[in-house]
Amino acid sequence: MADSNPDSPYVTWDTKDFEKEIFLLLSVSSLRFYRQGEMIYLQGETSESFFFIKKGKVKTSILKEDGSEKILSIQEKNTFFGESAAFDRHPHFETAIALEESEINVIPVERAEAVIMEHPEVAFMVIRRIIRKLRLMGFQVEDFAFLDAQKRIVHILIKLVAEVGEPCAEGIMIQRGMTHEDLANMTGLSRVRVTTILNNLERAKVITKKRLAVTVINPEKLRSLLDGPDKQDG
DNA sequence: TCATTAAAGGAAA
DNA sequence: TTTCCTTTAATGA
Numbered sequence: 529m530a531d532s533n534p535d536s537p538y539v540t541w542d543t544k545d546f547e548k549e550i551f552l553l554l555s556v557s558s559l560r561f562y563r564q565g566e567m568i569y570l571q572g573e574t575s576e577s578f579f580f581i582k583k584g585k586v587k588t589s590i591l592k593e594d595g596s597e598k599i600l601s602i603q604e605k606n607t608f609f610g611e612s613a614a615f616d617r618h619p620h621f622e623t624a625i626a627l628e629e630s631e632i633n634v635i636p637v638e639r640a641e642a643v644i645m646e647h648p649e650v651a652f653m654v655i656r657r658i659i660r661k662l663r664l665m666g667f668q669v670e671d672f673a674f675l676d677a678q679k680r681i682v683h684i685l686i687k688l689v690a691e692v693g694e695p696c697a698e699g700i701m702i703q704r705g706m707t708h709e710d711l712a713n714m715t716g717l718s719r720v721r722v723t724t725i726l727n728n729l730e731r732a733k734v735i736t737k738k739r740l741a742v743t744v745i746n747p748e749k750l751r752s753l754l755d756g757p758d759k760q761d762g
Numbered sequence: 763t764c765a766t767t768a769a770a771g772g773a774a775a
Numbered sequence: 776t777t778t779c780c781t782t783t784a785a786t787g788a
Contacts, residue, residue, distance in 0.1 A: 677764065707780060718765055723781060739773065739780065 535667040536691035537684070537714055538704065539603040539660070549653040550606075554580065556639035562626035569610060571623045577634045578614035581605045584630020588622045589713065599713045600668075601661065602627065602704075608657050614640075627705075672716055680715040681725045682753045685735070689744050698736060699745035707740065 543550050557580065562568060569575060571590060579586075581603060588609055589599045600622055603609055613620040614637035626632075644651045671680050685702070693700040708722040715722070726742065729735045734750050736743045744750055 709780085719780095720766080720782085721764065724783090727782080 535664050536687040537599065537601050537664055537668065538688055538691050539601050539607050539664070540691060541604075541606045541657075543606045546653045549647070549650045550580075552643050552647050552650050553635055553640060553654075554633050556643055557633040557635040560632050560634050562630045562632060564626060564628050566626045568624040568626060568632065569613075569620055571621055572619050573613075574617065574619050575610060575613045576638065577636050578608060578610040578640070579624070580608050580633040580635060582631040582633050584632070585627040586624055586630060586632075587627050588624045590621065591623050597713045598716065599710065601664065602706075602710075608654070611654065611658055677715075677717050677721055678725050678728070679754055680717060681711065681722060681729070682750055684711065684715055685729075685742065685744060686747075686751060686754070688742075689747065693744070696743065699743050700747065701741060701743045703741040705740050 559582065562584070568579065568586065583605055585605075586603050586609055587599060588601050588603070589597050591597050601609070609624055610620065612618070614635075640650075640654075644654075671683055675683060688702045688704075688706075689700050692704050693702055695701075708726065709719045711717075712719040712722045717725075726735065726737055729750075730737055732749070734744070734746045734753070736745055
């Protein structure tokens with residue numbers, strides 16, 4: 529099973545179980561290049577294509593006019609995005625932006641559907657990838673409904689450790705260029721609040737942190753902070 | 763309990 | 776240097 533952590537908003541994927549299906553889909557795609565910060569599509573737009581990240585990093589989020597943002601996912605290579613608007617022909621509900629210089633396969637949905645008619649197994653792969661995101665959306669809703677600020681941060685750190693954690697001398701490092709503002713936009717908290725909570729966790733010797741990186745030094749204690757009633761952050 | 767505002771420190775480009 | 780990221784405190788919903 530490729531997905532050991534189906535609930536992280538930071539999405540990576542190992543394609544090894546689906547190389548043939550990916551190849552078939554990409555055979556009808558064209559390649560497009562995006563610069564860092566370049567918008568790929570905007571919420572409200574309609575689309576006849578969906579996308580596959582060949583190289584780079586893409587953020588999908590819902591933007592508001594006042595500049596605030598809810599990040600839905602940050603995705604790395606070998607992942608799909610923009611499927612919903614393509615397959616159901618309704619406008620995008622989210623905006624996609626390249627976070628770094630990226631190479632994106634653009635897949636026209638009509639051609640993808642033709643591929644699926646001929647190779648139905650491609651549909652199963654697509655369904656599984658879409659459910660992966662459905663699941664992560666569900667878990668995000670759960671956190672919004674039930675968790676206080678500290679637990680939201682604790683939970684997202686647990687998920688990020690599982691998805692992109694890198695073992696190091698001190699513990700497990702999360703080093704993906706995410707700012708406190710990014711974490712705030714994922715968890716629905718303010719940037720200042722994220723900083724305060726991370727500082728509290730550092731004081732409690734659960735994590736250490738530096739610019740753009742957090743290292744979990746006590747994963748058991750981190751996990752234990754999800755248990756019990758909501759606590760103050762001191 | 764948490765958002766907002768403001769003001770400032772520090773690191774990176 | 777400028778820009779980006781982080782910190783801290785004060786205020787109030």
